[in-house]
Amino acid sequence: MTTKLFGEPVRRREDQRLITGKGRYLDDIGPNALAAAFVRSPHAHARIVDIDVDAALEVEGLVAIYTYEDLTGPMAEPLPVLIPHPQMHAPRTGFPLANGEVNHVGEPIVMVVATDRYVAEDACDRILVTYEELPVVVGVDVARAATAAVHEEIPDNVAARHHQETGDVEPALAASPRTLSFTQYIERSACMPMEGKGVHARWDSDDRSLRVYTSTQASTSVRAAIAAKLDLSLDKVEVIAPDVGGGFGVKIVHPWPEELLVPMAAIALGQEVKWAEDRREHFIGSAHERQQRQEITVGYDDDGRITALDVHIWHDNGAYTPYGIIVPIVTATQLVGPYVIPVYRVVVESVFTNTVIVTPYRGAGRPQGCYAMERTMDRIADDLGLDRALVRERNLIQTDQFPYDHHLTFQDGRPVIYDSGDYPGLLDKLRTLVGWSEADRLRAEAATRGKLLGVGMAMYVEGTGPGPYEGGHVQVLGSGKVLVSTGLTSQGQGHETAFAQIVASELGVPIEDVEVTTGDTRRFGYAVGTFASRAAVMSGNAIALAARGVREKALRIAADVLEAAPEDLEIDEGLVQVKGVPGTSIPLRTVAVLSNPLRYAFDEAAKQATQFARAGSDDKPPVAEGDAPGLEHRDYYSPIRSTFASGAHAAIVEIDPATWEIDVVKYAVVHDCGNVVNPMIVEGQVHGGVAQGVGGALYERMAYDADGQLQNASFMDFLMPYASEVPDIDIDHQQTPSPLNPLGIKGAGEAGVIPGTAAIASAIEDAVGRRITSMPISPTELYDLVRNPTAERTAAAERRSENGVLA
Amino acid sequence: MKPAPFRYADPGSLDEALEVLAEEGAKVLAGGQSLLPLLSMRLAAPATLVDINRVPGLDSIEVTGDGVTVGALVRHNSLLHDDAAARSQPLLTRATANVAHPAVRNRGTTVGSIAHADPSGEMTAVLALTDGSVTVAGAAGSEVVGWRDLFVGPLETSIAGPAVVTSAFFPALPPRSGTAFQEVARRKGDYAVCGAGVVVTLDAGRRVASVRASYVSVGLTPEVHDLTEAVAGSPVEKADWAAAGALARTLVDPDTDIHASAHYRRLLVGVLTERTLAEAAAEAAARATRE
16 A cells, blocks of 8 residues: 555545535436326325325326326335344335325325426325325324224234343342333434435336436345336346435435336336425435333442343334334444443334334434433432443443453344444543533533533444445556446445545555446446445445455556566556566556457557557467456455444533523534544544434424324424534544454444434533433423423432532 | 416516406515415415516615615615614614524515514514504505504415505614514524514613513514513613513413423513513613713
8 A cells, every 4th residue: 555545534526526516416317307296195094095086187297197006016015124023023014105094194195297396296286085094103102002003903013022131130130239210212303314315217118128316325225126126127227326415324215115106107108207305205205213212220339330231112113114123123232332231131112103114314223222321321320429421431341351242133133242442542532522520610610601501421332334245346447547336325425535545545546546436236236235334344345355456466467567576566656666666667557458458459558458569478368267358356345243333422511591592512522433544524424423413412303293293394393403503523533443344444424423312411411400301302391391390300410409509 | 395386477567566466366476485485385376476576666775764664675684784774773683683594584575574474573573563564555556554453363464455565664763762682593593482672762861761572483463562561760770671571471472382382482581571671771771871
């Protein structure tokens, strides 16, 4: 590695294109395509009695109307359960178009195709659907009470009962010097990418092939799903993720009904068809996450060391379970964080409700698990009168305990074995970064300004980069250009830059020569997808291995030409040269030309590779046995298990005791994702994650009423934080490389969001001295809490008021 | 989220506009910042949109000794940066600064937001608090409608028939007076959870002579509350603004929505009243000294 770009804060090469409006997003494609729009259920739970489309038929510009009756073959079957699991005993999925029953507001019932979206919506308006309303289940508590069923044949509303335990928890609790039990809640939020979902399909009736653009996080699997559902051969379907304006998890779910219906219509009509989701559709027709009820019992000793932990969670999975119980598993297994938990039992009951489906949203169950564990730490500290950081410190896994086996099974079916980490190091850095020891002084100073100040912290461990695999392809062209492709998709993370840095470093070429393509099945057919903070770990390593393969071949060819041993050669700035012998070199682009023996000289460069241009051995074939023409290599990376990143966050909040407005005045992050490809990109990921963490803690919720109507399905009422609501973020890094992969890296994509709710809850509790048991919390709710005479005061607040300090 | 079909007209004169507005289901379009989202959500489906942006003579801010007249096409942002208007009636700038974000203020019109009659709008409250009025051009000519007669209900005014609100008039701040305007919003630039605008007027002896307040997102229509009795006659430096805040809490009737309970809004009415009055009183005192 002579061209050292790995680890450098290289500016994102995609930004110029993206921020000057030159991105090519889904809705930029096919401006003349027919437009699809959907009639969606206005009821949370109802039987469909009749669909009358007559009035719509008069709309000028109407092209086609589809209902369930028009679906045939596999399209008429339920959508797939993407990730089956033995503990999910009652999975349910919807149909591409509702088959007689709707289970949440927003479920698609009719697809209209028209000359443009306006006309399509006009026609939708005229379609009359008659419903018979059914009892509605909203929220985990109502689902749990089971007075009504979302799916008639599942009377207890339980889709799955996920259960893991590492020992016999009841005797361990009984033997614990101290125990405490509590119940807490966390609410729904959602990914809310700036660009909603969208699909464009074009059928080539001569070639009998389909090209689909979709705003997805998993183009290869969308391709397979379309082929399966529409009875097409895989080789006749190509799926491309164009520029994608954010995903955050919602676009890993597939196939969305629209991803099947739009291609179906394009084939049937022989015309381009496009659907671009609007914001209201996204709110009611995509996915949410995070609502859980958590019942926690913890045993611990007088020093605050945990002896046993028993957790029972009710998880709201919405109307259907297409993504299985990934979120419950992640909560269950990531809850334990950086701590030694001698005996742990967790049960997550995943329950149906008549609401939008719940699938991974950045963090994917981790924020909830972190909230459970970290609030437990706060409770222990409060009970014992100990510093919250000290209690955490006493429970941390130590640096000499790696690899650390939690004896749990992770979401990839593999054991939860932490590969590496330095959790005491994180905590030390965090205390310094946030000024933890200064809290009382800051509190007193804030009091002089009439403000209540509180500090809080939360730590997490995040399993990242799960398998099964990703691949990479690297090819050097005769022009010197280096083409890199990987099958997973990009949604703005900076893959073009990070992957180019890896290739430039591994291959020894200028980064300007490297071009990266992601998520295009024409370029790379095998991939899993972009989720679980896995792109850098999985595709990064696969691409590195592919680049190493190219390098090896380049050196072999160059060694022939330069009459040197391959091990004496190096590649720097695109030049293959003999180490220590300046001038004895051959450009890599020439090696690329020579790698492909030619008969025809179509340009000057090609001439060098033609049959009369080079002296070759008459005894050897032009392409050696086992070799292939071209300077390219394809490789895959398949990890034995996930790698575990970690971090610690702290928040300082100031609360106005007159208006109960909550201001995060300082936010500190210590972050460890192993070796860092590009620290600027990692910091950007952390910033974005923290913004979503703050949103989830203080602003965002899905305000369902008891009838299952989402009352805030717009950006006016769903309070995604603006830049003005996101605090400045102080970041410190720690690097404990992963021993599991060639580059020693761990994922970074989700980290920023995970501890936000826990840390901010802790800080607010510290500031107001009242127990915070439900998040997010808004000023109006905080006001309700502090004026409620039965609200629990923290022991810390009691102690502080005994000492005469303003609580 | 695409509007239902509508006819679009962009008349070049007021008369022409009134002619089109006489058609069934015609609606005036000025800045479009409230109307267009309603159209896109298909919560409103006017048959004809009458875009008045080409109508001449509606885009000026006129300041006289009596007050400020704001034309129907004046954007929030123009009013926000009009120094003469701010000198005459400081509430205009102070309130406008709280209207949404720059992108909305660049297109949205002050008069449009008044005609929209949203009780969450800042400028409806300011029109009420300053005892302002609007001029309405109709088929029979123009008439002046005072704010009390204008606001009938949420998103509802007394204006009937083909008509264009051509301007709003905000009386100048009286002598020895000060104003303040504050909001609590969930996010910067959001509709206020609660907003308060106040005017404090002193007598010649620098005692509190009059205290009036109007609130944003509290109640169905803008109201002006006279809080004078809580502090009447107090020397300005010693007035008990908290008492005025407490009085205000008893006078308002806020609602609960997903962002705030009625209790919380009432709390904010008290807090913002107290805070804005202190600020307005300081200004009144300073002006009394200057004047």
